[in-house]
Amino acid sequence: METRQLYLFDSYMKEFEAKIQRVDGNEVVLDQTAFHPLTGGVAFDIGYLQDRDVTGAVLRVEINRETKEITHVLDDATAFKSGDTVKGAITWERRYRLMRLHTAAHLIAAVMYRDYDARITGGQVDPDQAKLDFNLPRTDREIFEDAVVKANMEVQKKTQLKIYFLNRDEALKIPGVVKLAERMPPDVKELRIVEIPGIDLQADGGPHVNNTAEIGEISLLKVENKGKTQRRLYFTVK
Ligand SMILES: [Zn+2]
Numbered sequence: 001m002e003t004r005q006l007y008l009f010d011s012y013m014k015e016f017e018a019k020i021q022r023v024d025g026n027e028v029v030l031d032q033t034a035f036h037p038l039t040g041g042v043a044f045d046i047g048y049l050q051d052r053d054v055t056g057a058v059l060r061v062e063i064n065r066e067t068k069e070i071t072h073v074l075d076d077a078t079a080f081k082s083g084d085t086v087k088g089a090i091t092w093e094r095r096y097r098l099m100r101l102h103t104a105a106h107l108i109a110a111v112m113y114r115d116y117d118a119r120i121t122g123g124q125v126d127p128d129q130a131k132l133d134f135n136l137p138r139t140d141r142e143i144f145e146d147a148v149v150k151a152n153m154e155v156q157k158k159t160q161l162k163i164y165f166l167n168r169d170e171a172l173k174i175p176g177v178v179k180l181a182e183r184m185p186p187d188v189k190e191l192r193i194v195e196i197p198g199i200d201l202q203a204d205g206g207p208h209v210n211n212t213a214e215i216g217e218i219s220l221l222k223v224e225n226k227g228k229t230q231r232r233l234y235f236t237v238k
Contacts, residue, residue, distance in 0.1 A: 001021055001031070001067075002067060002069060003021075003029065003030060003033055003063075003068065003070035004031060004032035005032075005033070005068075005070070006032055006033060006034040007033075007035075008192055008205060010034075011099055011207035011208055011209070011210075012210075013034040014034070014089060014090055014092050014095075015088065015089045016032070016033070016034045016087075016088050017085055017086070017087055017088070018032045018033060018085070018086055018088060019083065019084070019085055019086075020051070020081065020082050020083060020084045020085075021082065022082055023077055023080050023081065023082055026073055026074045026075070026077045027071045027072070028049060028071070028074055028077050028086075029069055029071055029072075030070070030072065030086070030088070033061075033070050033072070033088060034088060034090055035047065035058060035061045035070065035072060035088065035090055036061065036090075036095070036098070036206070036207055037061040037062050037063035037070050038061065038062060038063075039063050039065075039205070040204070040205055040206045041123045041125060041206075042098055042102050042124075042125045042206045042207065043098055043125060043126045043127060044060055044062070045090045045091065045094065045095050045098075046058055046059060046060075046061075046090070046091045047088065047089050047090040047091045048088070048089055049072060049074065049080070049087070049088050050086060050087040050088075050089075051079055051080045051081065051084050051086045052079075052084070054079035054080070056074035056075060056076055056077055056079070058072045058073070058074060058090075059074065060072075060073040061073070072088075095207065096209075097127045097128075098125055098126075098127060098207060099207045099209045099214075100214060100215045100216060100237045101125045101126075101129070101130040101235075101236070101237055102125045102206050102207065102208060103196075103208045103209045103212065103215055104130070104155075104215045104218045104235065104237055105123060105125060105130050105132055106194070106196055106199075106200045106202070106208070107151035107154045107155070107196065107199060107200065107215075108132060108151045108218070108233070108235065109123075109134075109200070110196070110199045110200040111147045111150045111199075112134055112136075112147050114199075115146070115147070115150070116136065116143055118134040118135060118231075119134065119135045120132060120133065120134055121134065121135050128236065129221060129234055129235065129236045130235055130236070131233065131234050131235075132232070132233045133226065133231070133232050133233075134230070134231050134232075134233065135229050136229060136230075136231045137228075141223045144220055144223050144231075144233050145220060148218050148220045148235065151218050152217060152218050154196070154199055154212055155212045155213060155216070155217070155218065156213075157198075157212060158211055158212060158213040159197055159198065159199070159211065159212045160197070160210065160211050161194065161196055161210055161212070162193075162194075162195040162196075162197060163194055163208070164193050165191065165192055166191055166193050167189060167191075168188060168189055168190065168191060171191040171203060174201065176201065176202070177191070177193070177201065191203040194206075194208055215237055216237045216238050217238045218236075219235060219237070219238055220233070220234075220235050221234040221236055222234040
């Protein structure tokens with residue numbers, strides 16, 4: 001059964017209640033969760049689940065791409081029983097850094113595309129840092145330094161993000177969303193759109209901050225060459 005993904009509707013939800021659908025060893029499947037699994041290039045949340053008076057640490061969270069079922073891997077789930085109602089809490093400090101770094105990644109990718117015609121080819125957001133891969137024939141570190149300066153200017157604009165759902169046909173009409181949307185399975189009727197007005201718009205299921213000001217200061221860590229036209233940028237937020 002598909003797990004209802006509460007973070008899609010509220011990235012700031014830190015605690016929630018849910019019903020256990022299944023327990024398999026140390027793996028617990030809930031009917032709904034605020035825990036973000038490892039998906040979309042963003043790391044998973046950690047935290048805990050509490051069943052009656054027993055607390056289990058959530059060490060890892062995974063999603064099954066086909067069934068959309070989310071599995072919480074606990075340190076010890078022996079006290080957890082199918083049908084029980086549990087409380088869940090995510091480790092907010094870690095999650096909030098993921099949200100800030102992920103939103104910063106949107107700004108950098110948008111600037112790289114707008115000013116350098118560089119397309120993002122991959123990436124990974126972890127709590128301490130993020131990396132983004134771009135298709136960029138030139139190797140100049142200055143390009144990335146410039147992109148980070150411009151992304152920080154967008155942070156200073158204190159732009160409020162817009163998050164909304166569009167049906168597939170409407171979403172496909174938006175330039176730039178089309179490619180992403182076509183990658184989605186045909187049974188997806190609604191796409192979640194994340195818009196940073198004036199700079200970026202994407203179909204995206206990840207957690208973001210509400211306002212670009214929350215990102216703080218973006219700082220470049222490292223630029224690597226990963227082949228002829230592939231460049232990898234490492235950055236963090238302070
Ligand atoms: Zn995003």
